[in-house]
């Protein structure tokens with residue numbers, strides 16, 4: 001149940017891994033699509049928190065190319081629908097997320113990422 | 124009976140059997156629900172705006188189900204795989220993570236509109252986990268520092284917990300302060316043995332003392348039942364507010380009703396969760 005909304009907020013938290021530690025890269029991802037309630041207000045309010053390039057990249061890694069490379073200025077309904085789908089309806093069920101910097105692998109099983117660190121990785 | 128956090132590490136204590144027992148106990152369901160409603164009240168989120176919340180130590184989703192019902196989107200973290208497994212079976216809506224909060228979070232700055240934690244913090248003071256750990260003060264520091272960073276400014280985190288001494292409260296509040304939080308302790312029904320509840324109510328930002336520490340609930344009652352009745356009344360008020368349209372729910376009514384019915388059935392009859400995939404619309408893409 002990692003959705004891209006959450007993935008977009010997640011950086012590596014291993015000790016000393018403080019730069020180039022975002023976004024985590026998906027590996028061998030198996031995804032499922034599940035309908036979610038559409039709420040335009042929520043999306044508009046959330047947009048400033050999103051790292052756009054990371055979101056587009058993650059979506060493409062998962063085979064979804066519906067988002068434009070540049071964040072559009074006009075937040076029309078058509079765009080919000082696409083954003084809704086990418087952020088809230090794509091669930092990564094299996095696979096892993098890998099830190100681009102320290103290469104720590106966070107495995108995902110049954111939709112749940114394992115964020116536990118080894119002793120030498122704890123900050 | 125010994126306190127759970129003194130018995131074994133959390134992910135051992137909440138193994139398969141205990142996770143199910145805990146979740147299906149209707150008394151526990153009621154208490155966790157009441158405290159979640161109260162935590163939401165203390166969170167004091169801006170009205171009418173859908174929020175994105177963090178549920179710290181979400182367990183099997185008893186607190187998260189309330190967040191679902193109230194129309195919030197949320198992320199839950201817990202260190203006990205068996206509890207998370209039950210949460211999956213109950214089909215809570217939040218994104219779940221297997222994580223030891225004493226190791227800290229990796230969420231980007233300003234990720235969440237608020238955080239709640241129901242009956243979890245005492246675990247950081249006591250039993251260690253079977254994963255590598257450091258001392259309790261170190262773990263608390265790591266926890267509060269990374270939590271503070273993950274919350275947007277201004278916002279709040281409300282953490283209900285079961286301290287055993289004033290020293291523990293002191294330790295926790297001083298570490299939270301050093302991590303940059305304002306706020307303090309709110310005690311509900313301080314004179315009631317059973318209904319007494321301790322909430323650590325933390326503020327991020329707010330500029331020059333604008334965030335005021337809420338008052339604890341008062342009541343002369345010594346009976347838990349009465350404490351509960353009071354909670355119930357408050358909840359009704361919250362609902363009334365919602366109906367009057369002051370608080371807009373994120374999710375549509377039918378959806379919530381369906382979900383409520385589902386939880387009710389499971390809670391009351393302990394309906395076996397034969398399949399977590401029942402009736403779900405799934406499209407496997409890869």
Ligand SMILES: C[S@@+](CC[C@H](N)C(=O)[O-])C[C@H]1O[C@@H](n2cnc3c(N)ncnc32)[C@H](O)[C@@H]1O
Nearest residue numbers: 133155180181182185201202203223224241246
């Ligand atoms: C009493 S349960 C509460 C669960 C849920 N909040 C509720 O209201 O039902 C306490 C939870 O805290 C979790 N916990 C304890 N120590 C933890 C830690 N270091 N990191 C993450 N979760 C922890 C346990 O696994 C357990 O699920």
Ligand SMILES: [Zn+2]
Nearest residue numbers: 012017099102
């Ligand atoms: Zn890293």
